[in-house]
Amino acid sequence: MYEVGEKVRLKTWSRLVEDFGLDNNRNIIIRSGYRYNIESEKDITSKTVDRIVAISSTSPIFYDRHFEWYYVVNEDRKNRWWLLAELIDGLVEDYKRPYPINDRFEILDL
Numbered sequence: 683m684y685e686v687g688e689k690v691r692l693k694t695w696s697r698l699v700e701d702f703g704l705d706n707n708r709n710i711i712i713r714s715g716y717r718y719n720i721e722s723e724k725d726i727t728s729k730t731v732d733r734i735v736a737i738s739s740t741s742p743i744f745y746d747r748h749f750e751w752y753y754v755v756n757e758d759r760k761n762r763w764w765l766l767a768e769l770i771d772g773l774v775e776d777y778k779r780p781y782p783i784n785d786r787f788e789i790l791d792l
Contacts, residue, residue, distance in 0.1 A: 684737045684752060684767075689774040692733040695723045697771070712768050713749060729761040734774055738762065 684690060693701070698710045698718060709717040727733065739753035750767035 683750065684740065684770070684773065686737050686740060688737050689734055690737060690752075690754070691771045691774050692726060692730070692735060692765070692769055693771045694733065695720075698769070701768075712766055716749075716766060718769065726763070730756045733771075735763075 698712075702710050702712055705711050705717075707719075709719045712718055735754035735756055737752050738755045740751075751764055752767065752770070753762060753764050755762045
């Protein structure tokens with residue numbers, strides 16, 4: 683279980699296909715009633731850096747309290763998604779957030 687504020691990396695499309703397979707419509711059926719499709723994949727990959735998102739909430743949602751859902755946000759906090767735990771590859775412990783150079787000495791190799 684992940685905590686609010688932790689950064690996680692989402693599984694790749696190929697990893698999800700490997701784990702769950704494709705149905706006749708080329709959707710990944712992760713759980714009964716929950717499909718992950720190529721449009722969702724394109725949305726997430728176009729709005730995240732290296733498939734990394736932050737956990738924003740861990741509250742159960744919708745009608746289903748038997749699955750582990752996470753509300754996640756991307757780096758600039760402009761995009762948010764509810765995702766099943768099965769879409770998460772794992773915790774990103776060593777991810778260094780990109781930041782602007784604030785001091786000219788940061789770019790020198792001394």
